[in-house]
Amino acid sequence: MEKRFIRMFSVIKKAGPYVVLLFILAWSILLGVSIGTVKVPVTDILRILFSHVTGTALSDSVDPMHETIVMAIRLPRVVLSGLVGASLAIAGAAFQGLLRNPLADPYTLGVSSGASVGAVVTVFFHLSLPVIGMYTLPVLSITASFITIFIVLFFARRVDRGMRVETIILTGVIFSSFLGALISLMIALTGDELRQIIGWLLGSVSMRGWEYVWIILPFFLFGALILLLHITELNAMSFGEEQAKHLGVNVGRKKMNVLIAGSILTGAAVAVSGTIGFVGLVIPHLIRILWGPDHRHLLPLSVLAGAGFLIIADLISRTIIAPSQLPIGVITALVGAPVFAVILMKQKLKTV
Known part of the structure; x- marks a missing residue:
């Protein structure tokens, strides 16, 4: 009994x-x-x-x-915001586990900025690739996010052979600033697309419809599945790459798979909603505090919490100053920036 x-x-x-x-x-x-x-x-x-x-x-x-x-x-707006929140949260949880740092997320690593450049270039030049049609926007956003994360890792390795997490994050922040300047240049040169580009940069799921749900859904399912299949490896790598190698993990290949999956999730999310910061930082950190760092639970719980968080954030953004609407990125930044500062202070105290 x-x-x-x-x-x-x-x-x-x-x-x-x-x-x-x-x-x-x-x-x-x-x-x-x-x-x-x-x-x-x-x-x-x-x-x-x-x-x-x-x-x-x-x-x-x-x-x-x-x-x-x-x-x-x-309903399509709520479903879309849920999928975007879930994508950013699980990608952030994976990046934090991979780099062993709670400050890592698609926003601080520059992946979101890279995806934004891909989206803005697509809108600016009215690009539509043959065969894939409506999927041109997420495909180019994902491609840009791939390129960005690889460039960030390349420069971080050149600066610091040890590839310390602090170096990677600093490199990501620098590239985010550079990519932001590129976007500002395109905005200065644009004409009729100005409103659409500005809307993308501020982050919004308004007036998207079911079409955008069908755009992000396959990328979310594919990217999330890859990460869920790498739960054991993420748990091993959270103790350090050397320890993971001793446990039989092919660190190079698995790290690449996680980075690709995170970039797919981030690129697709940015393509349909614009740059929404801090979701991938705040949600995994909160889940880790409440229920521990085990990725068997951290990843699926981050999906649920990220979806709920962004749905509520979107609800606040469209009702707090009704009938006008705030960009959803404003709400997530108001919540996320203080949390980011607290995490940063805790990390600093640990190193003192």
């Missing part, structure tokens, strides 16, 4: 964080769909979703306008 109780308690303890975060995510989705200029009752939302999932006729008690608002405007 005692062993059975201990086993049951262990299962509850492991499942608890998932239940909590799934509840928060479901609650944030319902809030995000319900709240707006026109408030849609939660009961109507559930009836509409049930009708569309099962293919049954919608109840006469539901206002047809509510159905349009839910299915054509708010």
